[in-house]
Amino acid sequence: MNKTIRRASVFCLLLVAALLVRVTWVQAYQGQALADDKHNRRNLIGQYENPLGNIIVGGEAITGSVKTGGKDFQYKRTYVDGPLYAPITGYSSQAYGVSMLEGVYKNILNGSDSRLKTPMDILTNKRAAPGNVLTTIDKGVQKAAYDALQGKQGSAVAIDPATGQILAMVNNPSFDPGRITGATDEQAWKELSADQGKAMENVALRKPQAPGSTFKLVTMAAAIENGLVSDIDAPTGIPGAYTIPGTRTALPSEAGNEACNNVSVRTALRLSCNNVFAELASKLGQDKMRAMAEKLGFNTETATPVTARPASKYPSAKMSVDQVAQTGIGQFDVQATPLQMAMVTSAIENGGKLVAPHMVSEVTDSGGNVLESFKDPKSDQVMNAKTASMLQDAMRTVATQGGGKPAQVAGAEVGGKTGTAQRGVNNSLSPLAWFTSYGKRDGKQIAVAVVIENSDTDRSEIGGGKLAAPIAQKMMAAWLGK
Structure with missing residues (x-):
């Protein structure tokens, strides 16, 4: 063998050896990583080669699977009352991925x-039978909110204050996730994505907005906790003709300066007197206001276990004295989701204890064995029980004598707070109409928050009591009437 052939042979042997080393490395060390790679189409095909597990409401599946007749994707997801439950289920799409509970529990459901694996599944490397996700949603409360929101753009959330269970979460407009479950639903996806995706926007969890006067509950809680208010029926000494501190700008109240002159905190909450709560916030200062807001969940991404983000916001950056005063009435840069305001009212109704909100009670395997349970959620005493009692007392006055009258439920104790929040440059957009409330009867309790973003109501008639309170009433009645 001449020198040239020998060198070529050695080089070829080295190439073969390098190839063997590489194959061994890929199979022994990188195989699992490649198999699990999100870009591996085999994984996506595998997710839909069998029926998926289900999301359960009240013991009934609100999801299903149907054969496609296709070679790769043999099954696709189906939904029962898709638009009704879309804010909870999200979607499971062969082309566009997953969202909400379908996303959080994707591996359980597929x-x-x-x-989920049995010893036989491990031996055969077979995909296990899928599990199921049991939600805390109450069908009656969910349906009541959904029906009441028709014709309006907005959102509603209900929580059981004692357990933290989310009983309802509704957005309108909503969407049918069943339209985008297949691999060829591009046109439906384009339609749902139009107008910046508002049809699929989860306002309840992921769109913090100015809470308006519903935030006065937070201001009142801070004032009581910090000793600024000890008697909700004592005159405050705050003039009705009120100028925002540090400015020459008058701050009017809808009830009028005379009606809000030197009133008690109870009366101020009933009439929603801006002067009283702006002055309380100004006296408390930014740090004490923020501390109270953060105890109630502001500035924190709330796990549901579907995370609510971005977080509801009370400003952390240094504010001027006039800006702090404006936060006291839920304006300036305060932002909250309906979930957040339902949490505020939930803590008030539950004696000052805030139980972590959650929409899943259990995750099980195909045989019903519990893999995860959320029946003992975290709770925090965020305000004194006496403070909560004083707030409840004042909120009852709003519901019996003030703008919250439309929220009354026969035979139940109801307390509430209305809110109207200005939007846009020079108030160019329609105001937000808010209402948050609690109701209890015969050992059952519920906390609700509703926001209406747009409706066919004349601008002069937009208000939380008129637009949002009747929706809260139907939700509370659906739960308390059982």
Whole structure:
């Protein structure tokens, strides 16, 4: 063998050896990583080669699977009352991925979670039978909110204050997730994505907005906790003709300067007197206001276990004295979701204890064995029980004598707070109409928050009591009437 052939042979042997080393490395060390790679189409195909597990409401599946007749994707997701439950389920799409509970529990629902595997599944490397996700949603409360929101753009959330269970979460407009479950639903996706995706926007969880006068509950809680208010029926000494501190700008109240002159905190909450709560916030200062807001969940991404983000916001950056005063009435840069305001009212109704809100009670395997349970959620005493009692007392006055009258439920104790929040440059957009309330009867309790972004109501008639309170009433009646 001449020198040239020998060198070529050695080089070829080295190439073969390098190839063997590479193959061994890929199979032994990188195989699992490549198999799990999100760009591996086989994984996506595998997710839909069998029926998916289900999301459960009240013991009934609100999801299903149907055969496609296709070679790769043999099944696709189906939904029962898709628009009704879309804010909870989200979607499971062969082309566009997953969202909400479909996304958080994707591996449970498609059988790839390691906790689902039996010894035989492990031996055969077979995908396990899928598990199920049991929600805390109450069908009656969910349907009541959905029906009441028709014809309006907005959102509503209900919580059981004692357990933290989310009983309802509704957005309108909503969407039918069943339209985009297949691999060829591009036109439906384009339609739902139009107008910046508002049809699929989860206002309840992920669109913080100015809470308006509903935030006065937070201001009042801070004032009581910090000793600024000890008697909700004592005159405050705050003039009705009020100028925002540090400015020459008058701050009017809808009830009028005379009606809000030197009133008690109870009366100020009933009439929604801006002067009283702006002055309380000004006296408390930014740090004490923010501390109270953060105890109630502001500035924190709330796990539901579907995370609510961006977080509801009370400003952390240094504010001027006039800006602090404006936060006292839920304006300036305060932002909240309906979930957040329902949490505020939930803590008030529950004696000052805030139980972590959640929309899933259990996650099970195909045989019903519990893999995860959320029946003992975290709770925090965010205000004194006496403070909560004083707030409840004042909120009852709003519901019996003030703008919250439309929220009354026969035979139940109801307390509430209305809110109207200005929007846009020079108030160019329609105001937000808010209402938050609690109701209790015969050992059952519920906390609700509703926001209406747009309706066919004349601008002069937009208000939380007129637009949002009747929706809250139907939700509370659906729960308390059982």
